[in-house]
Amino acid sequence: GENVEQHPSTLSVQEGDSAVIKCTYSDSASNYFPWYKQELGKGPQLIIDIRSNVGEKKDQRIAVTLNKTAKHFSLHITETQPEDSAVYFCAAIRQTSYDKVIFGPGTSLSVIP
């Protein structure tokens, strides 16, 4: 994995609104893009991932989109709920050489009831 940028660093939304977090990567050979959610006092957990042969993947209220040409991918959370409040991390990985898994700096999402 190579350098991954992530924006915004903090995000506050009203309950029920949508939240979008964007990541950009530098290694054009990256082919696996996971998103992790870290709740307070816990280790990160995978919530969704996408591989480079698809452009979008959905799982209930969360979705990830990938633009390989622009080298960026985004996490979309719809109908946000207070339990979505957490820190979210992205990563861009070459699965053929699964070694250094480097994460983006994280986004702290607050959902206001």
Added chain:
Amino acid sequence: NAGVTQTPKFQVLKTGQSMTLQCAQDMNHEYMSWYRQDPGMGLRLIHYSVGAGITDQGEVPNGYNVSRSTTEDFPLRLLSAAPSQTSVYFCASSYRDAGELFFGEGSRLTVL
């Protein structure tokens, strides 16, 4: 299954002391890694291993040693602790090339 188990959960050290953070996984994962997490800095990779007997450096390896004598265990050693090593440490494991990293609950280390 227990997943990834880290011990201890909390530790206070004095500058210059040594200690080992333990990490064990029971999922037969080839890949294991250590991260440190500091406020505003995200998760930074310290060391990783793609199998027993194989280790390599991550982004911030200085001051830390690792070894991988078995598939299950991946201890992180601090030989001479410094206040800059105050952090929360996470161990993670995965099947190699399979994607999902499984994290432990973390070990909070304070160096005075």
